[in-house]
Amino acid sequence: MRLFLMAxxxxxxxxCGERDKAVVYKQxxxxxxxxxxxxxxxxYKGDKAKWESDIxxxxxxxxxxxxxxx
Amino acid sequence: MARMKFLCDSERCIACNGCVTxxxxxxxxxxxxxxxxxxxxxxxxxxxxxxxxxCMHCSDAPCMAVCPVDCFxxxxxxxxxxxxxxxxxxxxxxxxxxFGAPQYPQSGAFGMRGKMDxxxxxxxxxxxxxxEEEFRKYGRNRLAEGKLxxxxxxxxTKALLAGDGxxxxxxxRGRALNRGKGADLWGWGTxxxxxxAKGEGKS
Numbered sequence: 001m002r003l004f005l006m007a008x009x010x011x012x013x014x015x016c017g018e019r020d021k022a023v024v025y026k027q028x029x030x031x032x033x034x035x036x037x038x039x040x041x042x043x044y045k046g047d048k049a050k051w052e053s054d055i056x057x058x059x060x061x062x063x064x065x066x067x068x069x070x
Numbered sequence: 071m072a073r074m075k076f077l078c079d080s081e082r083c084i085a086c087n088g089c090v091t092x093x094x095x096x097x098x099x100x101x102x103x104x105x106x107x108x109x110x111x112x113x114x115x116x117x118x119x120x121x122x123x124x125c126m127h128c129s130d131a132p133c134m135a136v137c138p139v140d141c142f143x144x145x146x147x148x149x150x151x152x153x154x155x156x157x158x159x160x161x162x163x164x165x166x167x168x169f170g171a172p173q174y175p176q177s178g179a180f181g182m183r184g185k186m187d188x189x190x191x192x193x194x195x196x197x198x199x200x201x202e203e204e205f206r207k208y209g210r211n212r213l214a215e216g217k218l219x220x221x222x223x224x225x226x227t228k229a230l231l232a233g234d235g236x237x238x239x240x241x242x243r244g245r246a247l248n249r250g251k252g253a254d255l256w257g258w259g260t261x262x263x264x265x266x267a268k269g270e271g272k273s
Contacts, residue, residue, distance in 0.1 A: 028140035032153025033196040037146060038214040041199040052071055054216030059233035062222065063241040065248070 073129065073148025074191055074213075075235035076222065077242055078121040081249070082229035085110055085120035089221035089230050093124070096192070096220040097209025102176035105189040106221055122221065122230045125150060125171035125189035133163035133172060147213070148235075149191040154207045159183040191232070192219040 038044075039051035061067055085108050093099065093106045106124040127150045134142035134150065141156035142163075161183055164172040175184040194211030197204035204211055212220060222232030231238045243262050246255065253259065 025135075028134075028137065030143040030153075031140045032143065032156045035143070035145060035151065035194075035196040036199060038193065038199065038211070041214050043215060051216055055071070055213075055218065055233065056237070058216070058218045058223070059237045062218075062228055062231050062233065062238075063244070064228055065244060 071147065072234050072236045074127060074193075074233060075148075075238055076124065076126060076191075076219075077231045077238045078123070079229045079231070079242060079245065080111075080119040080121050081245075082227040083108070083120040083122060084227055084229070086226060088224055088226055089122045092220045092224040093189070096212075097190075098205075099187070099209065100175050100177065103173040103187050105171075105173060105187065107170075122225075123169055123171075124221070125167075125191070126169055127189075127191055132166040132168070136162040136166040138162060143196075145193060147193070149193045149213070151190055151193060151195050151208075152186065152188070153196050154185045154187075157185045159185055161186075189219075192217070 037048070039048045040046050044051045087108050090104065090106050090108060094104070097105065099105055106122060108120055108122050110118055110120045112118045127148060129148065131142065131144075131150045133152075134144075137152075138160060139156050139158055141153045143151055143153070145151060159174060161172075161174065163186060164170070164174070171188045172186045173188060174186060190208050190211075192210055192212035194200070194204045194214065195208035197207060199214040200211050210220075212218065217223070219232045222230045231241055239262060246252065
Protein backbone atom coordinates (compact mmCIF):
# COMPACT_ATOMS: atom_id res chain seq x y z
CA MET A 1 0.00 0.00 0.00
CA ARG A 2 2.79 2.35 0.99
CA LEU A 3 4.68 1.54 -2.17
CA PHE A 4 1.56 2.14 -4.19
CA LEU A 5 1.07 5.56 -2.56
CA MET A 6 4.67 6.55 -3.21
CA ALA A 7 4.36 5.51 -6.82
CA UNK A 8 1.09 7.41 -7.16
CA UNK A 9 2.62 10.58 -5.64
CA UNK A 10 5.67 10.31 -7.86
CA UNK A 11 3.45 9.82 -10.88
CA UNK A 12 1.21 12.75 -9.94
CA UNK A 13 4.16 15.05 -9.34
CA UNK A 14 5.68 14.08 -12.64
CA UNK A 15 3.05 16.19 -14.35
CA CYS A 16 3.92 19.29 -12.33
CA GLY A 17 7.18 20.06 -14.06
CA GLU A 18 7.39 22.88 -16.58
CA ARG A 19 9.35 22.39 -19.68
CA ASP A 20 10.85 25.13 -21.76
CA LYS A 21 8.57 25.57 -24.75
CA ALA A 22 10.90 27.78 -26.75
CA VAL A 23 12.09 26.05 -29.89
CA VAL A 24 15.83 25.67 -29.94
CA TYR A 25 17.22 25.83 -33.46
CA LYS A 26 19.94 23.37 -34.22
CA GLN A 27 22.04 23.88 -37.29
CA UNK A 28 21.81 20.82 -39.47
CA UNK A 29 24.83 19.06 -40.83
CA UNK A 30 25.03 18.13 -44.49
CA UNK A 31 24.09 14.50 -44.89
CA UNK A 32 24.83 13.93 -48.55
CA UNK A 33 27.74 12.83 -50.68
CA UNK A 34 31.00 14.75 -50.55
CA UNK A 35 31.88 16.94 -53.47
CA UNK A 36 35.34 17.36 -54.88
CA UNK A 37 37.10 20.69 -55.34
CA UNK A 38 36.82 22.11 -58.88
CA UNK A 39 40.57 21.75 -59.43
CA UNK A 40 40.66 18.10 -58.41
CA UNK A 41 39.84 16.66 -61.79
CA UNK A 42 41.48 15.41 -64.96
CA UNK A 43 41.73 18.93 -66.37
CA TYR A 44 43.52 20.65 -63.49
CA LYS A 45 45.04 17.60 -61.78
CA GLY A 46 44.84 19.27 -58.36
CA ASP A 47 46.56 22.48 -59.47
CA LYS A 48 44.59 24.98 -57.41
CA ALA A 49 46.79 27.95 -58.38
CA LYS A 50 46.21 27.31 -62.10
CA TRP A 51 42.46 27.03 -61.54
CA GLU A 52 42.39 30.26 -59.54
CA SER A 53 44.38 32.09 -62.17
CA ASP A 54 42.02 30.84 -64.93
CA ILE A 55 38.98 31.94 -62.95
CA UNK A 56 40.55 35.30 -62.19
CA UNK A 57 41.27 35.83 -65.89
CA UNK A 58 37.66 34.99 -66.83
CA UNK A 59 36.49 37.26 -64.05
CA UNK A 60 38.46 40.21 -65.36
CA UNK A 61 37.14 39.65 -68.88
CA UNK A 62 33.76 40.80 -67.62
CA UNK A 63 35.20 44.26 -67.13
CA UNK A 64 35.08 45.76 -70.60
CA UNK A 65 36.98 48.88 -69.59
CA UNK A 66 39.91 46.64 -68.70
CA UNK A 67 39.41 44.32 -71.67
CA UNK A 68 39.19 46.91 -74.41
CA UNK A 69 40.74 49.81 -72.53
CA UNK A 70 39.25 53.16 -71.84
CA MET B 71 39.76 33.45 -53.37
CA ALA B 72 36.65 35.07 -51.98
CA ARG B 73 33.13 33.73 -52.32
CA MET B 74 31.50 33.35 -55.70
CA LYS B 75 28.69 35.85 -56.24
CA PHE B 76 26.32 37.16 -58.89
CA LEU B 77 25.61 40.83 -59.38
CA CYS B 78 23.12 42.27 -61.85
CA ASP B 79 23.56 45.86 -62.94
CA SER B 80 20.01 47.17 -63.41
CA GLU B 81 21.32 50.17 -65.37
CA ARG B 82 22.59 47.82 -68.05
CA CYS B 83 20.10 44.93 -68.11
CA ILE B 84 17.91 45.20 -71.22
CA ALA B 85 15.71 42.21 -70.30
CA CYS B 86 16.81 40.28 -73.40
CA ASN B 87 16.57 36.99 -71.48
CA GLY B 88 19.85 35.84 -72.99
CA CYS B 89 20.97 34.68 -69.54
CA VAL B 90 17.80 32.62 -69.10
CA THR B 91 18.26 30.98 -72.48
CA UNK B 92 21.96 30.37 -71.93
CA UNK B 93 21.24 28.70 -68.58
CA UNK B 94 18.46 26.51 -69.96
CA UNK B 95 20.57 25.39 -72.88
CA UNK B 96 23.83 24.87 -71.04
CA UNK B 97 22.31 22.85 -68.25
CA UNK B 98 19.51 21.25 -70.27
CA UNK B 99 17.07 22.29 -67.57
CA UNK B 100 13.76 20.40 -67.74
CA UNK B 101 10.49 21.91 -68.86
CA UNK B 102 8.84 24.04 -66.19
CA UNK B 103 12.08 24.80 -64.39
CA UNK B 104 13.73 28.19 -64.70
CA UNK B 105 16.91 28.45 -62.74
CA UNK B 106 17.24 32.06 -63.83
CA UNK B 107 14.56 34.65 -64.56
CA UNK B 108 14.53 38.26 -65.65
CA UNK B 109 12.35 40.38 -63.40
CA UNK B 110 11.09 43.76 -64.57
CA UNK B 111 10.49 46.37 -61.91
CA UNK B 112 7.81 49.02 -62.54
CA UNK B 113 6.89 47.29 -65.78
CA UNK B 114 5.48 49.75 -68.31
CA UNK B 115 6.34 52.79 -66.22
CA UNK B 116 8.94 55.12 -67.76
CA UNK B 117 12.30 54.29 -66.25
CA UNK B 118 11.46 50.65 -65.61
CA UNK B 119 14.35 48.45 -64.61
CA UNK B 120 15.11 44.80 -65.19
CA UNK B 121 17.31 42.46 -63.21
CA UNK B 122 18.29 38.87 -63.73
CA UNK B 123 17.60 36.72 -60.68
CA UNK B 124 18.66 33.20 -59.72
CA CYS B 125 20.07 31.59 -56.62
CA MET B 126 22.20 34.26 -54.96
CA HIS B 127 24.34 31.66 -53.18
CA CYS B 128 23.68 33.33 -49.82
CA SER B 129 26.41 33.32 -47.22
CA ASP B 130 23.81 32.32 -44.63
CA ALA B 131 21.40 30.45 -46.86
CA PRO B 132 17.82 30.14 -45.53
CA CYS B 133 17.19 27.11 -47.76
CA MET B 134 19.96 25.34 -45.91
CA ALA B 135 18.54 26.35 -42.55
CA VAL B 136 15.07 24.96 -43.21
CA CYS B 137 15.94 21.78 -45.12
CA PRO B 138 14.62 18.87 -43.05
CA VAL B 139 16.98 16.36 -44.65
CA ASP B 140 20.07 18.61 -44.65
CA CYS B 141 20.80 18.14 -48.32
CA PHE B 142 22.46 21.55 -48.85
CA UNK B 143 26.14 22.32 -48.57
CA UNK B 144 28.61 25.09 -49.32
CA UNK B 145 31.57 24.51 -51.55
CA UNK B 146 34.88 26.11 -50.57
CA UNK B 147 34.09 28.83 -53.09
CA UNK B 148 30.84 29.71 -51.32
CA UNK B 149 28.52 28.13 -53.85
CA UNK B 150 25.33 26.68 -52.36
CA UNK B 151 24.66 23.23 -53.79
CA UNK B 152 22.44 20.33 -52.85
CA UNK B 153 22.36 16.57 -53.12
CA UNK B 154 19.36 15.52 -55.21
CA UNK B 155 19.63 11.96 -53.92
CA UNK B 156 18.67 13.25 -50.49
CA UNK B 157 16.11 15.88 -51.47
CA UNK B 158 12.55 14.85 -50.71
CA UNK B 159 10.94 17.68 -52.66
CA UNK B 160 9.10 19.05 -49.62
CA UNK B 161 9.28 22.65 -50.85
CA UNK B 162 10.45 24.24 -47.57
CA UNK B 163 13.43 25.77 -49.32
CA UNK B 164 11.11 27.35 -51.87
CA UNK B 165 9.18 29.11 -49.10
CA UNK B 166 12.36 30.14 -47.29
CA UNK B 167 14.18 31.54 -50.31
CA UNK B 168 13.65 35.31 -50.77
CA PHE B 169 14.53 35.02 -54.47
CA GLY B 170 12.30 32.10 -55.50
CA ALA B 171 15.39 30.19 -56.60
CA PRO B 172 14.37 26.61 -55.79
CA GLN B 173 12.38 25.14 -58.67
CA TYR B 174 10.40 21.94 -59.03
CA PRO B 175 9.67 19.95 -62.15
CA GLN B 176 6.05 20.34 -63.12
CA SER B 177 5.73 17.58 -65.67
CA GLY B 178 4.15 15.07 -63.26
CA ALA B 179 0.47 14.61 -62.50
CA PHE B 180 -1.22 17.40 -60.49
CA GLY B 181 1.92 19.53 -60.58
CA MET B 182 3.57 16.92 -58.42
CA ARG B 183 6.79 18.02 -56.80
CA GLY B 184 9.98 16.27 -57.74
CA LYS B 185 13.51 16.84 -56.59
CA MET B 186 14.33 20.49 -56.17
CA ASP B 187 16.40 22.08 -58.90
CA UNK B 188 18.21 25.40 -58.70
CA UNK B 189 21.10 27.39 -60.07
CA UNK B 190 24.38 25.67 -59.27
CA UNK B 191 26.61 28.59 -60.31
CA UNK B 192 27.51 26.13 -63.09
CA UNK B 193 29.34 24.10 -60.44
CA UNK B 194 27.50 20.80 -60.86
CA UNK B 195 26.83 18.82 -57.70
CA UNK B 196 28.18 16.06 -55.48
CA UNK B 197 28.94 13.66 -58.30
CA UNK B 198 32.28 13.16 -60.05
CA UNK B 199 33.16 16.35 -61.94
CA UNK B 200 31.86 16.49 -65.51
CA UNK B 201 30.45 12.97 -65.29
CA GLU B 202 27.27 12.02 -67.11
CA GLU B 203 25.59 11.52 -63.74
CA GLU B 204 26.48 15.05 -62.66
CA PHE B 205 25.23 16.54 -65.90
CA ARG B 206 21.95 14.63 -65.76
CA LYS B 207 21.18 15.73 -62.20
CA TYR B 208 22.74 19.16 -61.94
CA GLY B 209 23.84 20.35 -65.37
CA ARG B 210 27.24 21.48 -66.54
CA ASN B 211 30.18 21.95 -64.19
CA ARG B 212 31.85 24.92 -65.83
CA LEU B 213 33.68 25.89 -62.66
CA ALA B 214 35.63 22.64 -62.86
CA GLU B 215 36.62 23.68 -66.39
CA GLY B 216 37.95 27.00 -65.12
CA LYS B 217 34.98 28.90 -66.51
CA LEU B 218 32.32 31.09 -64.94
CA UNK B 219 28.53 30.60 -65.19
CA UNK B 220 27.38 30.88 -68.78
CA UNK B 221 24.52 33.29 -67.96
CA UNK B 222 27.06 35.94 -66.98
CA UNK B 223 29.59 35.10 -69.65
CA UNK B 224 26.87 35.29 -72.31
CA UNK B 225 25.40 38.57 -71.11
CA UNK B 226 25.61 40.95 -74.05
CA THR B 227 25.63 44.16 -72.03
CA LYS B 228 27.67 42.65 -69.20
CA ALA B 229 24.87 43.59 -66.84
CA LEU B 230 25.14 40.22 -65.14
CA LEU B 231 28.47 39.69 -63.46
CA ALA B 232 29.58 36.47 -61.81
CA GLY B 233 32.69 35.33 -60.04
CA ASP B 234 34.84 36.20 -57.08
CA GLY B 235 32.75 38.61 -54.98
CA UNK B 236 35.65 41.03 -54.50
CA UNK B 237 36.39 41.26 -58.22
CA UNK B 238 32.71 41.60 -59.15
CA UNK B 239 32.29 44.32 -56.56
CA UNK B 240 35.36 46.15 -57.86
CA UNK B 241 34.08 46.02 -61.46
CA UNK B 242 30.74 47.44 -60.38
CA ARG B 243 32.38 50.08 -58.26
CA GLY B 244 34.36 51.24 -61.29
CA ARG B 245 31.19 51.46 -63.35
CA ALA B 246 29.41 53.51 -60.71
CA LEU B 247 32.35 55.89 -60.58
CA ASN B 248 32.39 56.17 -64.39
CA ARG B 249 28.75 57.16 -64.23
CA GLY B 250 29.70 60.02 -61.98
CA LYS B 251 28.42 58.39 -58.83
CA GLY B 252 30.36 57.60 -55.71
CA ALA B 253 30.30 57.76 -51.96
CA ASP B 254 27.24 60.04 -52.12
CA LEU B 255 25.15 56.98 -53.05
CA TRP B 256 23.19 55.34 -50.31
CA GLY B 257 24.90 52.21 -49.01
CA TRP B 258 28.15 52.92 -50.84
CA GLY B 259 30.36 52.43 -47.82
CA THR B 260 28.58 49.24 -46.82
CA UNK B 261 28.74 47.79 -50.30
CA UNK B 262 32.29 48.68 -51.18
CA UNK B 263 33.88 48.99 -47.78
CA UNK B 264 35.99 51.96 -48.68
CA UNK B 265 35.55 55.65 -49.05
CA UNK B 266 35.59 57.44 -52.37
CA ALA B 267 39.12 58.03 -53.59
CA LYS B 268 40.24 61.60 -54.18
CA GLY B 269 38.69 62.99 -57.30
CA GLU B 270 36.39 60.00 -57.75
CA GLY B 271 32.70 60.44 -58.46
CA LYS B 272 30.54 63.47 -57.78
CA SER B 273 31.51 65.75 -54.95
